[in-house]
Amino acid sequence: MATIYEVSALAGVSLATVSRVMNGGTRVSEKTRDKVNKAVEALNYRPSSIARSLASNCSNSVGILVSELHGPIYGEMMSGIEKQLRTAGKHVIIAAGHSDAVSEKDGIEFLIDRNCDALILHVEAISDAYLIELAKSKHPFILINRYIPQISDNCISLNNRRGGYLATKALLEHGHRDIAYISGPLWKMDASDRYLGHQDALSEYGIICNETLLFESNFQEEGGNEGILTLLDTHIPFSAVVCANDEMAAGAMQAARDKGLAVPDDISVMGFDNILLAQYMYPKLSTVNYPVKDMGKMAASWILKNIYQAPQPEITHVFEPELVWRDSVNSL
Amino acid sequence: MATIYEVSALAGVSLATVSRVMNGGTRVSEKTRDKVNKAVEALNYRPSSIARSLASNCSNSVGILVSELHGPIYGEMMSGIEKQLRTAGKHVIIAAGHSDAVSEKDGIEFLIDRNCDALILHVEAISDAYLIELAKSKHPFILINRYIPQISDNCISLNNRRGGYLATKALLEHGHRDIAYISGPLWKMDASDRYLGHQDALSEYGIICNETLLFESNFQEEGGNEGILTLLDTHIPFSAVVCANDEMAAGAMQAARDKGLAVPDDISVMGFDNILLAQYMYPKLSTVNYPVKDMGKMAASWILKNIYQAPQPEITHVFEPELVWRDSVNSL
DNA sequence: AACATTAATGTAAGCGCTTTCATTTGGTTT
DNA sequence: AAACCAAATGAAAGCGCTTACATTAATGTT
Known part of the structure; x- marks a missing residue:
């Protein structure tokens, strides 16, 4: 690998000049710029990013x-x-x-x-x-x-809270009143914010948030799966479930179906994130877009x-x- | 940020010695090693990976x-x-x-x-x-x-070819004879190998591969979608389709359903890759594992x-x- | 033509390490 | 105590660049 020395020698200019043309910036005459570029070309010179970083203190x-x-x-x-x-x-x-x-x-x-x-x-x-x-x-x-x-x-x-709000509000607007919630780990900010938004929407409709309809899960498909099963086991009726992300929604839909429940006829599912696959799930998943x-x-x-x-x-x-x-x- | 100089000064040893203890390898007496480590600690010294790379020619x-x-x-x-x-x-x-x-x-x-x-x-x-x-x-x-x-x-x-073979063979073993194929871009090695495997299986069963049942697509959901639609339009009957990856399989299932076809009752779908979501599709996708x-x-x-x-x-x-x-x- | 300006180029000192080679140290041997 | 040797340590030369500063060349002014 050619170094800047060789370029400078071949071009017949100093190191500093080569450095200048390599870095664009400062004024160098057309003529010397050409000479340098020719030498660079000829030697197939590529500056060492390491040396550059060391000297310039910028990696x-x-x-x-x-x-x-x-x-x-x-x-x-x-x-x-x-x-x-x-x-x-x-x-x-x-x-x-x-x-x-x-x-x-x-x-x-x-x-x-x-x-x-x-x-x-x-x-x-x-x-x-x-x-x-x-x-x-x-x-x-x-x-x-x-x-x-x-x-x-x-x-x-x-604005995760608003996202959570939007998700649940959509459900409420469509007549759902008993809404379960499968959350991500609540110690994670985004998970708790989304849940807060859920509660916002509920209270806007004068509904008291039922803690037993909350299942705290892990943001993974398998967690959605487990979530819906647990929720179903409580025998508290609910017509819809909002999942704090699409992957859990996929798991939830799957598990609901395994239990013989049709989506959305027996149970509605709302996701969050709008991952690419959301539109290829069956049924296509309603969700909240996360850009x-x-x-x-x-x-x-x-x-x-x-x-x-x-x-x-x-x-x-x-x-x-x-x-x-x-x-x-x-x-x- | 402290440099190796400061460490060497504080520890009262030479640069080389500091370098030695930082890099583990060579022999340094317990005593000096301790001195150096103390100085490192005291100054919260972290070697500069850049300088190290420049000197050692290894990044x-x-x-x-x-x-x-x-x-x-x-x-x-x-x-x-x-x-x-x-x-x-x-x-x-x-x-x-x-x-x-x-x-x-x-x-x-x-x-x-x-x-x-x-x-x-x-x-x-x-x-x-x-x-x-x-x-x-x-x-x-x-x-x-x-x-x-x-x-x-x-x-x-x-071994993509074997994967393609496995996918189609499974279909054949289960009685399918008219098998469509939605491929990835055939200029891509993996796509063409998988297709080759498909043909291998077919010919093993004495079936002539029908080129009109091949749709060359893009490895994306939307491509699977388009694929199944095009295939259906040919009006050549087929009971199963193998998709060269799971994403296209998702698209294909979706599109088939939109056309009123049930999966797997009206049409069987085989994927490839075994992405995480494959098991959360509906129906759960049969596929080929790609480790x-x-x-x-x-x-x-x-x-x-x-x-x-x-x-x-x-x-x-x-x-x-x-x-x-x-x-x-x-x-x- | 003499001088002042400004643009172009060169010089050389680092950047913070590694590593070769030389030197010192301390323990053994005789 | 002298001689020897291996182990530990140090001195110093890079690694390939950037950049402040010094120098030279080119241009403009009066």
Whole structure:
């Protein structure tokens, strides 16, 4: 691999000049620029990003920490981020935090040690306090899908509460009154916010939220499965169930059917997230849209703007969910 | 951030000694090791991975190029890779290739420019020739889900042909004789291999493969949708359809139902990949298991073994698919 | 033509480590 | 106590760039 020395020698200019033309910026005469470019071409020279980082103290890399690398939501999110960042010539280092505090801290340290210029964090288990503290350090980061008032500028989040509200309200508008709820782990912000929204809608209709119709689950298909079974076992009647994400909704529908219940005739199901497969479930799932890809892009924009001083359009910090009406809910 | 100088000063030893204790390896007396560790502790020193990389010419990073960051398959794959690599202290830089030759080459160059020690490539559009050439360069890589005889040692692949065979054979064994096929883009190796397997099974049963019952699609739900519609329009009777992946199977089931056809009573559907959601479709999808996570792990192992000289268990280069029998196929 | 400005280029000092080779230390041997 | 040797440590030269500062060339002014 050719180095900048060889280029400078071949072009008959100094190191500094080569560096200048490689980095665009500063003034270099047309003539020398050409000479350098020819030499670069001839030697097939590619600057070493490592050496560049060391000298400039900027690694051009941003670290992403998500709970899992698989799963429809994280995939979309990373997809949005990577696209945005790569066109800007930045690269993306990823790590998984597995929704576990220790593992998440590990991941953050790992990424920081890797000299990331900034981090995009999707963390669930780590405390607000830790994050607030981190914000004081000189390691910039943006939080995705989480809102912490003290550092609101570092947050890009979905209005989950409103999403929960929308989901349940749609059910109520269609005549449902006995509505069960399969939640994600309630210690997770998004899960509890969504549930809060559910309660908002209920109380708007003067309905007292029945805690026994709540099943706290794990955001996974199998959890939806288990949820519906448990709920059914209580023998408390309900005509609809809202699931805090689409995967649990899939599990719930499956389990309901296994029990001989038809969806939506015997029981209506509402999801949340609007993952791609929601429209291919049977029946097609009514759900709440979570524009996660856009949020990923926005997080990337924030970094481009705040860390790399690239001009960017206005940053949106909180995104609004929207109801997506399909076939899994019927009218009473 | 403290540097190695400060540590060396505080501990009263030379740079080299600090470096030695940081890197474990070489002999340092207990006493000095302690002194150094104390200083490290006191200063909260973390070595700069950048400087380390520059000096040692090893970046401890491996680049991953997948077609898309979203999608159930890639997610599982990356998940397997990241887990394996991170426990070894390596980090993972990702890029997307979008199944497009130009974009894939871009991605490879991008990762190489980032000084990755090795690459894990899931590329579809790039030619064999290019990769064979690349193998001659000093940039090590492992190909995942692709087999090129000339560089077989760099390949970790699924026996797709056998998978296609298994899928269709299962249908044949259950009495189906008129079997439609919704394929992925046939220029993609995996798609054409799976189709070949389908033909293998057919000819084993003495059935002439009817080209009009083949629909070449895009591996996406919507493509399965379109596929079944087109196939139905031909008015050539068929009792079952095998889809070259589960997502298309979801689309196909959906579309069949929209046309008033019951699955599996009027039409049986077989998928491929065994994505997580396959078991939550309705009816539960019969499919062929693609152990993609294990393959990701294996790719990581290969790198750990071949690039970082870490001891690893035996490397498996070709993985075998397995039939997963569920409810979307009936017996004739 | 002499001088002041500004643009273009060069010099050299780092960036924070690793690593080779030389030197010192301390324990053994005779 | 002298001589020897292996183990421990240190000195210093890079790794391939960027960048502040110095120098030179080009242009404009009067």
